[in-house]
Amino acid sequence: MKLSRWGAAVVALLLSVSLAACGGGAGRPDDVAVAASMLPMPAIDDTDGLVIHGEKVADAELLAAARAGSLNWYTASGAESAGLTAARFQAETGVKVDMTRLPSGKLNERVLSEHGAGRLSAGVVTITDPILAEGFTAAGVFAPYRTPTYDTLDKMKSVVWNDGRYYTAYYSAYAFAYNDLAVEPDEAPGSWEDLLDSKWKGKVGVVNAGAGGTVQGLADFQERVLDKDYWDGLSAQKPRIFDTTSVQLEALARGEIEVATTGFNSTYGAEKAGAPIELVVPKKGISGTFNMQGLTENGAKNPAARLFMNWTMSRSGQEFAAAQGFVSSRTDIDQVPTGQYQLPKADDTGFVVYTPEDAKARGEDIVARWNRKFAF
Template sequence: MKRTRLSVLAATLTAGSLLLAGCGGAGAADATTEEMLALPAVDDANGLVVDGEQVADASLLEAARDDTLVWFTGSGSESAELTADRFTAETGVEVEVTRMPSAKLNERVPSEAGAGRLSAGVVTVTDPMIAEGLEDNGVYVPYTEMPTHDTLAGTKDVQWADGAYYTSYYSAYAFAYNTQAVDAAAVPTSWDDLLDPRWKGRMGVVNAGAGGTVQGLAAFQEQVMGPDYWGGLAAQDPRFFDTTSVQLESLARGEIDIATAGFNSTYGAELSGAPIKLVVPEEGVSGTFNMQGLTSAGQDSPAAKLFMNWTWSKSGQQFAAAQGFIGARTDIEQWPTGQYRLPKADDPSFVVYSPQEAAAQGADVVRRWNAAFGFNG
């Protein structure tokens, strides 16, 4: 996906028109990133200072504004567009985005790098094992020049491979409901509430083998809610989905009343007018890593270096949080996602599925989940 100058959530409206059909949403295509989070104070008189925090010195800022950021990302389309627009608004640097699933990036990026044709200065992926492979293949190169580097290096699970790549933020997983189908008095507030017989045949789940986020959710449910929780959910006769996007469309249409849900994509649908509300369960939420690194091509791109600096600035982290992610930095507060308050990354109620767990247990988690739910793929 080559970037166009889409405004806030226009990508959601374009790619997900079925999701919003008949939902009564209004004005999302005319919104701007400022409606999600007000622009901070920006001072570029001597370098770039955003919200009182130094992001770049004068020489890097000047060079970056004569450059263009080429960014490959496995993030969702709407999130990629929002982030690129916000970066441009705060820095004055233009962006070209190519968006595709992380598995596809893992095919394309090493191939282009090996042939000396890699254009991307920064690559963001949603799978820690892919990030590790990109570092092993020399695609990611160490970058420790961010003004926030010392903070990142001192924060658990943020700097990897001596600065070859970093945790940019975390995806959060919880659940959501259709506001037109669920009475206010019946709104569930906890994971245990999903076991109420009222939801039998009215719930949607994405199968645990569909990707790292839902695999992490399955592990979270077993770890936090106990070994019998999968069986309780299975007894609800949920409808199975292979992708979160199709599940979200079904929830918005009222084909299901309640669904486990990725926070970022579901919040985007809510802003776009879908009759959906999210829940931050009292027992906590599950999380998975989003990784980002400067590439071998990015070593010669001031715009790419500026984007790395900005990603972990206070402003960059807060904008990620405003979209429904959980920031990697724990020295600043987790910015609210609209009306919702997600936990900080170091809060005990946020349970992250680590790369080590994914490598050691992932296949077994999926196998046992499939057996518990009688799911044959």
């Protein structure tokens, strides 16, 4: 049940984000319980290796070696989701995770700097920009690795990259949400077109298209899939423009804005933390962007890092990502619900992925034109 007062909801939201962003360990002490509330723990058998959901994740030798060590994970995923993922992995495998979370640009600089100096300690790196993942491959950061599910994954579109040097761990999804204390149920927006209704003028929040790949992909989706004039209608709403999703969500939780185009995962996390926010999965579809993950040269020697890669691409790891509000990269399994919400599968027509090729061909132009249109 959601909190009945905006102030209490905002406190809960800010507390969850600040604790998760501290870095180190597997996140907050209650992350295992929060993760279990999102998705019940699966059936686990470790009598002869590690079998989760009937799928072999590690043989006995790898499991024993992994449990005797630990994993250093660098990630650009949201702080809260990264903490939950680390805690869930540790709960399912018994392997400790030390997590370092940075935005993609800063993470890219740190990884390349440490790799160049020969002191990259991360065994696994997760990056939300596929072009930066390509750069890691070119620089020799990522080592080729075949998970136990490699042959299955390799048959799927855009999951295995550069012969296993990195994988699409899952996709971020972008839709919209509203403050359900400020907006009456019969007034709530249900479609992308509803956001253009004049009643929302001055009450809409958006993150600028140059802030990252997810919002760049959303801008592309709005123009190419919804309507070539969609930006005209949205800019006419005089939206409040934010530089980051976290600040946008704080404003939405406080009621400073009433509706917002938002990343599904981070917004669902805020809702779970008690913010008075309701998400919408529009019938016309949602936009998606890549989250790439690879094993480093150091990780190739680390059993815990190899197990983390195996788990991420296993059914269990994929289902937990979906339960948090990501879209699973595996299309051979069902997309489990995110609480009360049902996101599409990666190969559904309603899920439109912004590809590296799209970013290279149109990215700079999209951002430049969006800035002009929204006078940003």
